[in-house]
Amino acid sequence: MKKIALVTDSTADLTEEIQKKYNIHVVPLKVRFKDKEYFDGELTSEEFYKKLEKAEELPATSQPSPEDFANMYRKLLKDYDEIISIHISSGLSGTVNAAHLAKQSLDGKIHIVDSKTISLGIGLMVTEAARNIGEGLNALQIVEGLSKVRKNIETLFTLNTLEYLQKGGRIGKVQGVVGALLNIKPIIRVGDDGIYHTYKKARSQERALNGIVQAFKELARGRKYARLAVAHGAAHQAGIYLKEALESALQLKANIFTQVGPVIGAHTGPGTVGAAVQFE
Structure with missing residues (x-):
């Protein structure tokens, strides 16, 4: 063999x-702050988000x-x-x-x-x-x-702000959310074309998280749930909330629960919460 x-x-x-x-x-x-470039993994997620919070300029990333x-x-x-x-x-x-x-x-x-x-x-x-x-x-x-x-994997996430996606040039087909003052949160789906699309909008993070749960049920289209993975960017409590809500709704234990790493986090920002589901 x-x-x-x-x-x-x-x-x-x-x-x-x-x-x-x-x-x-x-x-x-790689992720590059004004003062230094790091390989993804050199900084822990906690170190990265602390550095991001204090950064005068948004970090750049490179493949x-x-x-x-x-x-x-x-x-x-x-x-x-x-x-x-x-x-x-x-x-x-x-x-x-x-x-x-x-x-x-x-x-x-x-x-x-x-x-x-x-x-x-x-x-x-x-x-x-x-x-x-x-x-x-x-x-x-x-x-x-x-x-x-x-074709049997769906990835959905919500953001605190579109600022990072816009400045990083990864906005895809996500509609700009004008209602930032109204606390409108987009629910973003990675489409079959491999770019970001607005799936729905919600008026708070909690509603957005509940919207992600509902979205996975809608996207199942009769398929069985096989595996679940949940991640967050400096939003542990929201990540736990989504994990437990999905586990309850889908009757499926999460295989992975982790933090979004620095390179993805540089484009989505703190407060990002999302999940991926594999269907059968």
Whole structure:
């Protein structure tokens, strides 16, 4: 049986525990404040959000270079026969393109997968691939299966403000919310095209969180709930609220509960709360 290595990038927001459990190799993106640049993961989420709060200018982010990917792939191909590399939506980042460029420069079987989603939506795809590897599926079977898995994952989140998305240029098709003074919160869905869309709006964070629960029930369209992952950006209590509300409504325990990492957090800001659901 051929040995398969599993690669993703840091926007998957997978905990160290899960990375170790499934032997997942992570290529980090970077976040740059005025004074210093950090690889995603160098700062803890807590350190990042404290730094973000004090920053005079919003941080910038950058994707891995083709050489970053090539270095990872070269190292892995010494011990593995094939690589499956799953990354943030091409509609939101050039990361997957950098992976493709790296692949072209190397000999070896490397399968690049555009997740068409972000954060824990990617995380659910990666952990599904990891389980498939453990079950003995070959790389082509896993990659073909991921096309179906991708169609069965929904990722939704709400923000305190659109300021970070707007300034970071990742606004997608999210409608600008004029009613900031009315505390209107957008519920954002990552669409099938891999970019952000406004799914609904709510007049408070609590209503937005309840709206996310209802949205997942609407998006199920008769499918069964298989896995749940919840994340927050410096909003622990709101994250717990959403986790418990989803677990109750979907009758499903969360597989992952974590903080949104620095690179995603630089574009969504503090107060972000969201979840990804994998359907069967």
